[in-house]
Amino acid sequence: MRSLHTDEIIKNVREMCIEANLQLAPDMTEAIHNGLENETGNLARQILGQLEQNMQIAKEDKIPICQDTGMAVFFVNVGQDLHIEGMSLTDAINEGVRQGYTDGYLRKSVVKDPLLRENTKDNTPAIIHYDIVPGDKLEILIAPKGFGSENMSKLYMLKPADGEEGVKNAILQAVSEAGPNACPPLVVGVGIGGDFELCAKLAKKALTRNVNESSKLPHIKEIEDEVLDKINHLGIGPGGLGGRTTALAVNIETYATHIAGLPVAVNMCCHVNRHVKRTL
Amino acid sequence: MDIKITTPLSKEELIKLHSGDYVYISGTIYSARDAAHKRMYETMEKGEKLPFDIKDNVIYYLGPTPAREGQVIGSAGPTTASRMDKYTPRLLDSGLSGMIGKGKRSKEVIDAIVRNKCVYFAAVGGAGALLSKCIKKSEVIAYDDLGTEAIRKMEVEDFPVIVVIDSKGNNLYETAVEQFLAKEVEK
Ligand code: SF4
Numbered sequence: 001m002r003s004l005h006t007d008e009i010i011k012n013v014r015e016m017c018i019e020a021n022l023q024l025a026p027d028m029t030e031a032i033h034n035g036l037e038n039e040t041g042n043l044a045r046q047i048l049g050q051l052e053q054n055m056q057i058a059k060e061d062k063i064p065i066c067q068d069t070g071m072a073v074f075f076v077n078v079g080q081d082l083h084i085e086g087m088s089l090t091d092a093i094n095e096g097v098r099q100g101y102t103d104g105y106l107r108k109s110v111v112k113d114p115l116l117r118e119n120t121k122d123n124t125p126a127i128i129h130y131d132i133v134p135g136d137k138l139e140i141l142i143a144p145k146g147f148g149s150e151n152m153s154k155l156y157m158l159k160p161a162d163g164e165e166g167v168k169n170a171i172l173q174a175v176s177e178a179g180p181n182a183c184p185p186l187v188v189g190v191g192i193g194g195d196f197e198l199c200a201k202l203a204k205k206a207l208t209r210n211v212n213e214s215s216k217l218p219h220i221k222e223i224e225d226e227v228l229d230k231i232n233h234l235g236i237g238p239g240g241l242g243g244r245t246t247a248l249a250v251n252i253e254t255y256a257t258h259i260a261g262l263p264v265a266v267n268m269c270c271h272v273n274r275h276v277k278r279t280l
Numbered sequence: 281m282d283i284k285i286t287t288p289l290s291k292e293e294l295i296k297l298h299s300g301d302y303v304y305i306s307g308t309i310y311s312a313r314d315a316a317h318k319r320m321y322e323t324m325e326k327g328e329k330l331p332f333d334i335k336d337n338v339i340y341y342l343g344p345t346p347a348r349e350g351q352v353i354g355s356a357g358p359t360t361a362s363r364m365d366k367y368t369p370r371l372l373d374s375g376l377s378g379m380i381g382k383g384k385r386s387k388e389v390i391d392a393i394v395r396n397k398c399v400y401f402a403a404v405g406g407a408g409a410l411l412s413k414c415i416k417k418s419e420v421i422a423y424d425d426l427g428t429e430a431i432r433k434m435e436v437e438d439f440p441v442i443v444v445i446d447s448k449g450n451n452l453y454e455t456a457v458e459q460f461l462a463k464e465v466e467k
Binding site for chain 1: 302315342343344345346347348351354355356357359360362382383384402404405406407408409410411412413426427428429440442444452453456457458459460461464
């Protein structure tokens with residue numbers, strides 16, 4: 001059986017926290033650039049230009065792209081033939097977050113109790129979603145999530161009779177309500193199906209998919225394309241100040257659901273859609 | 281139109297700013313976000329003195345990342361303004377001139393902006409590295425225990441913002457989208 005020591009996990013998580021906050025993946029920078037090329041309005045172009053400049057400065061001067069360096073959200077696939085040595089895997093991930101957010105000069109944005117609101121001062125605890133998968137590898141994906149956009153997310157428990165139209169309207173409604181608050185241009189993560197909590201998790205997972213990639217399911221891809229086009233005709237635009245580039249992508253993930261239900265979750269993300277994946 | 285202004289901002293200057301103007305701010309501004317607003321509000325409720333004089337001044341809704349060695353401040357972009365809506369009318373009625381943030385404001389805030397002839401500016405959300413370059417000095421002056429949410433006194437130079445809601449209540453978030461849609465239909 002393959003063994004992996006938690007020291008190795010801590011070291012990698014630490015680096016991933018820092019990397020994710022200083023640089024976006026090429027698919028995101030390309031999508032922002034395409035948005036700029038496609039805009040005609042002066043203000044919209046100016047804002048998208050600022051976003052490009054901002055990414056350049058972030059990379060060169062090691063200043064986080066955005067001051068909201070987020071809550072550290074993880075999707076972790078644990079190979080069922082892997083043996084983890086050292087401390088508990090959850091403790092190791094949290095230790096990596098602690099080190100990454102401290103050594104990387106990232107913002108500590110987590111309060112211990114949602115009502116008492118005392119800052120934990122090291123950005124822990126992280127939010128970790130585990131999956132057990134075949135094999136002997138550990139796949140870690142970090143997606144630091146800012147809350148300006150998180151706060152504009154929605155969960156709708158639709159009826160089966162609402163169908164495809166109901167789903168499309170729900171997504172459009174969520175984006176319209178978010179308007180300028182979620183720092184457009186947005187990436188819209190959508191979950192359809194499952195139950196109450198899985199649906200929301202699917203929506204978050206959808207945000208980690210490459211923005212150039214469509215759903216493999218033809219009927220879902222059609223919804224992604226149609227809704228993206230409709231969103232970009234809402235006029236919200238970069239910074240919510242008018243324009244064509246309201247969203248860069250609509251990514252939908254689906255799961256089986258109950259005969260009585262059609263849950264739809266819309267997890268809003270800004271243009272600072274960060275994610276880094278490593279396999280150990 | 282591009283305009284340069286220097287804080288503090290008098291009513292005469294504020295009424296000259298129009299929704300849609302691109303403005304470069306220089307001078308002193310103060311950072312305060314959720315927790316600092318709550319505390320300032322409670323301080324005022326008790327009839328006590330605020331940690332800085334808000335009269336004619338500008339508050340920036342900001343919680344920066346920590347500065348590296350040799351940097352004035354870390355990433356420093358705006359946070360969502362609507363979370364401060366509950367506390368804002370009271371600050372505007374007490375003399376605050378302007379706010380820098382991002383996102384929509386409540387009707388109560390817009391009414392208070394018009395009543396007091398103030399201005400709500402937006403900075404570009406998610407451009408914190410770029411905006412940090414316009415901050416030349418930064419010093420925590422109150423609520424140090426709040427960490428990133430402490431109140432900072434900052435010197436800014438040509439800090440780029442857009443007038444979203446002007447002293448007459450014109451709201452760029454509404455008009456810009458309407459104008460864009462009207463133009464697209466024409467095409
Ligand atoms: S919504 Fe995104 S870009 Fe805007 S402040 Fe939050 S993390 Fe930054």
